């Protein structure tokens with residue numbers, strides 16, 4: 001190594017095809033912003049609990065940070081310099097010493113619908129089996145179509161679509177963002193409207209996490225922050241934080257910006273997992289107040305559902 005060469009920047013990622021695509025996108029954006037980093041950005045694969053446990057619904061394993069904890073440990077230990085996360089999987093509380101320094105330009109946050117019957121829930125015959133392990137998707141599927149049957153499904157995109165083709169399910173749902181980032185947009189059949197299927201908090205957003213005291217990496221990474229995406233994610237995560245950071249509650253939220261980027265509107269939803277009841281909140285205000293708007297919507301929902309809601313789910317609840 002000559003002394004004009006840049007020190008390496010190590011990106012930590014899960015090993016799934018989607019995670020690796022997100023790490024590659026991060027590398028590309030870093031080198032685009034700082035050409036002197038060409039050849040210096042390394043991708044380090046880290047196995048997480050969520051990758052290890054393949055046979056049970058994630059909601060059952062419970063706990064927070066199933067897809068992020070081991071990557072954060074590697075970051076804290078100095079084995080990597082940047083953790084690349086799907087923000088949807090990142091708990092609202094950051095470990096001491098770590099910070100999300102950038103949100104990359106967000107992909108389409110909506111959910112895609114796959115079924116031999118058609119392009120939306122209305123196409124399904126009564127009693128059809130919908131494969132999803134997500135309580136948020138389950139609750140909204142049953143809210144729209146109480147006659148449907150939801151059954152857990154896990155695995156990557158190919159595995160899930162394989163199970164659908166084999167007739168194990170009549171339909172399944174996947175994040176549009178994942179298909180785009182995997183370069184498989186041609187597989188898309190139908191996209192559910194957000195009025196019917198509100199996305200998970202931060203769905204479609206990639207976050208770059210660094211050690212707070214690592215000034216060099218922090219400086220490199222903050223250059224990649226996409227402000228509109230960061231504001232939207234801030235509003236949605238503030239809402240989630242007020243409600244419940246775990247993935248065992250059906251919670252959905254989507255913030256959008258006006259064309260000039262000045263105004264933010266947020267829709268949020270909490271539902272019973274069986275789809276028998278749902279609560280919605282909406283906020284609109286200055287984009288600069290994203291987090292306050294999110295907290296406010298979260299507080300309205302928390303009051304609406306009442307303390308017994310979280311207790312009934314076996315959760316300590318947000319107090």
Ligand SMILES: NCc1[nH]cc(CCC(=O)O)c1CC(=O)O
Pocket residue numbers: 086087088089173174175177178202203204205206
């Ligand atoms: N929990 C798994 C997960 N985490 C992020 C995505 C999709 C990509 C994204 O939201 O950025 C997925 C898969 C899915 O929901 O289909």
